Amino acid sequence: MNNTLYLFISVAVMALVTYLIRMLPLAAFRKKIKSKFVVDFLYYVPYAVLAAMTIPAVFYSAELLPAAIAGVAVAVVLSFFERGLLTVAVAACAAVFVVELVMKSL
Amino acid sequence: MPNFKDGLKDGLPIALGYLSVSFTFGITAVKMGIPPLTAVLISLTNVTSAGQVAGIGIIAEGGGYAEMALAQLIINLRYALMSLSLSQKLDSKYNLAHRLVTAFCVTDEVFAVASGKGSELPARYMYGLILLPYLFWSGGTALGALLGSVLPEMIKSALGIAIYGMFFAIIVPPAKKHCGVLVVIAAAAALSCAIYYIPALDFISSGISVIICAVIAAALGAWLFPQKEEEGDIADE
Numbered sequence: 001m002n003n004t005l006y007l008f009i010s011v012a013v014m015a016l017v018t019y020l021i022r023m024l025p026l027a028a029f030r031k032k033i034k035s036k037f038v039v040d041f042l043y044y045v046p047y048a049v050l051a052a053m054t055i056p057a058v059f060y061s062a063e064l065l066p067a068a069i070a071g072v073a074v075a076v077v078l079s080f081f082e083r084g085l086l087t088v089a090v091a092a093c094a095a096v097f098v099v100e101l102v103m104k105s106l
Numbered sequence: 107m108p109n110f111k112d113g114l115k116d117g118l119p120i121a122l123g124y125l126s127v128s129f130t131f132g133i134t135a136v137k138m139g140i141p142p143l144t145a146v147l148i149s150l151t152n153v154t155s156a157g158q159v160a161g162i163g164i165i166a167e168g169g170g171y172a173e174m175a176l177a178q179l180i181i182n183l184r185y186a187l188m189s190l191s192l193s194q195k196l197d198s199k200y201n202l203a204h205r206l207v208t209a210f211c212v213t214d215e216v217f218a219v220a221s222g223k224g225s226e227l228p229a230r231y232m233y234g235l236i237l238l239p240y241l242f243w244s245g246g247t248a249l250g251a252l253l254g255s256v257l258p259e260m261i262k263s264a265l266g267i268a269i270y271g272m273f274f275a276i277i278v279p280p281a282k283k284h285c286g287v288l289v290v291i292a293a294a295a296a297l298s299c300a301i302y303y304i305p306a307l308d309f310i311s312s313g314i315s316v317i318i319c320a321v322i323a324a325a326l327g328a329w330l331f332p333q334k335e336e337e338g339d340i341a342d343e
Contacts, residue, residue, distance in 0.1 A: 006168075007144050013171050014161045015151035017178040018185075023209035025189040027202060040328035042187045044290045045320060046214070047280070048327070049156055049181050050273040051294035052319035056302050057312075061266040063259070071267040072274075079278030085271075086123050089130075092271035097264035104260075 067099035107197070107225055113234020120215045121238035123272075125246040127155055130268040132250020134159070137262070138166040142251035149247035153211055153240060157182045159269060164313040177313035180320055188217040197226040204229040211236040214276070286331025294323035 062068040074095040078088045128149060135145035140162050152158050157178050164174050189212050196205070208229070216235060220227060254262065281288040297319040301307045310318070 007141070007165065009171060010161070010165050010174055011144060011148055011151060013174045014148065014157070014178050017175050018152050018154055018157055018182050019210060021179065021182050022185045022189050022212045023206060025186050026193050026209045026212070027205045036332065037328050039187075040332050041324050042184060043333060044286065044324035044327035045180075046156075046184045047277050047287050047290050048294040048320040048323035049184075049316060050277050051291040052298040052316045052323070053156060053160060053181075054270050054273045054277075055295040056299050058267060058270040061270060063263040067263075068267065071271070075267070075271040075274040076278060079274045080282065082279050083275065084123070085275045086126055088275035089126055089268040089271035092267045092274075093264045096267050097260060100260060100263060 062096045062100065064100055064103055066103065067096045070099045071096040107228055108223060108231040109228075110230040110234040113231040113236075114238060115234075116219050117216075117235045117238040120213075120219065120235075121242035123215070124239050124243045127269055127272050128243045128246030129250035130265045131155065131158060132247040132252075133254035133257070133262055133265055134250075134269065135162045135247075136251050136254045137266075138162055140165060142248070145251045146244060146248045149244045153213060153243055154182060154185075155269065155272070160313055160316055164311065167311055167313075169311055169313055173311065173313050177317055180317040184214075185212050185217075188212055188214075192217060192220060195220065195223075195227055196232075197228045200227075200229055204232075208232050208236070211240055213239065215239070284331075286327050286333070289331065290323045290327035293326050294319045297322060 058072055059065060059068045062071060071092040075088050075092040078091055083091075131149065132142070132145050135148070136142055140148075145162070148158055148161065152161070160177050160181050161174065164177060189209060192208075192212060193205075196208075200208075216239060219235060220232065223231075257265075277287070277291055281291055298315060301310050301315045301318065
């Protein structure tokens with residue numbers, strides 16, 4: 001398949017679906033969702049999505065597994081104490097960097 | 107009533123947070139074989155972290171368009187709820203044209219800030235709120251995609267975890283207070299690991315895996331831990 005065409009259509013599909021999800025309720029809906037189950041389901045969706053995307057992928061996000069594990073540990077502890085998104089992200093990166101630096105210089 | 111400048115002020119912290127995450131998105135995309143220009147185009151047209159990360163995963167695997175559409179639908183479904191909630195907060199002069207533009211940039215953080223405003227919101231406030239996050243999200247992606255190739259390997263390896271760090275920061279605090287969220291996260295993680303590590307399930311691609319895990323785990327949560335009526339109307343992130 002033509003690679004440029006594939007890329008272009010894939011991005012267009014992504015953008016269109018994402019836009020429609022945001023646009024339709026904003027443009028058309030004025031009433032609240034009635035189904036209790038659907039509302040609860042939608043409430044849990046972001047957490048389920050983020051957890052599924054993070055685990056186990058995060059453990060392979062760095063070059064060395066122990067470094068990634070250290071990064072996850074730092075991220076979980078800082079998140080537990082409710083640090084901001086930026087702080088948690090930067091600290092996790094720093095942990096990975098330090099552990100890889102130590103392991104590679106051994 | 108809040109004006110354009112109030113919006114800019116409220117949007118700046120969001121924009122700074124986006125800069126670091128989109129920077130690593132740019133690096134990650136290029137590392138996965140996505141051309142830099144495509145990575146920037148994705149950020150310009152999507153403006154969503156989780157959906158974009160899943161999207162480049164699907165593109166890198168050469169996944170189909172239906173898989174892409176379904177993955178984006180499931181991952182970004184939460185925006186429908188946010189847009190719905192936001193639609194009740196806009197002022198009476200918020201016409202269809204303004205709504206069509208605003209819809210483009212309803213992100214978790216923009217929604218959170220807009221929901222926290224006491225008054226009804228005019229279009230000029232929402233445009234102020236959206237502007238900087240949108241520019242920094244796209245600009246950060248471009249920087250990451252371009253600088254990614256000149257950065258040392260060690261730095262790139264370390265930055266790979268940034269986006270997941272942000273995900274942890276979003277899911278851990280509510281899991282502490284809400285048993286249902288904790289169970290949903292644990293269930294989604296367990297399912298995701300099962301699909302990843304069980305050889306017989308190798309045929310399931312990463313995009314489809316996220317869909318399967320999210321639908322089962324969120325349904326489980328809605329079934330076992332229904333919310334009290336009064337807190338069930340918006341996804342409070």
